[in-house]
Amino acid sequence: MSGHPTTGTPNLYEDGDAHNYSREAIHDQQRHNLRNVEGAEDQQRAMNEMLSENTQAQIEERYKTDPVYRATIHGNKPSWGAKQDADIQAEEAEMLRKKQEKADSMASKKLEHKSAREH
Template sequence: MSGHPTTGTPSLFEDGDERNYSRGAIHEEQRHHLRNVEGYMRTEDQHKAMNEMLSEDTQAQIGERYKNDPLYSATMHGNQPSRGAQQDAEIQAEETEMLRKKQEKTDSLAGKKLEQKPARER
């Protein structure tokens, strides 16, 4: 025996265990993907659709990280980031810090409008 399951589809299994999703998890995930997974007749089809939706989410997160983190691409491939990528990361960190400091300064200005509470909460 190879230790791999011989029934079901590979997408239903993770580390040799079948993934079962609660109705709440299925409902919440389908709201974000605008897909009616609860309408599927078989539970196996629901789980397969959930795996696909979660995979799409993971791929989107990885894509965003590739765009925003200059060091991510090299480290994902097991390489040392280049000097240029390291400098880009340092510049990005400095700019983020400067923007945070500017935001703190403008938040404390006297003329800045504060969020208004409804009359009944005052």
């Protein structure tokens, strides 16, 4: 046996050992997941379940937003179409960022102009 656990997801373990969670960490996770596990017999197991659910939700969200993620997570080379989609997505994000910077800049100039007229 390799000494590493064979169940659960990798983020549930630290250096191959099961992770014990503090009360504060459990409380924070309860607020995030909107679940109460205070009276649960095995709070550590409940915490692992909540973290696993969070990880799964993050993976599903990434599947939706990152065209090349599904292929790379399975060890495959992304298709040409997925790469093109990722490039288009990056270009659109850059255009939106520049547009937002320009809008923010114009708004600050308007405020400066307005305050200068008042004084």
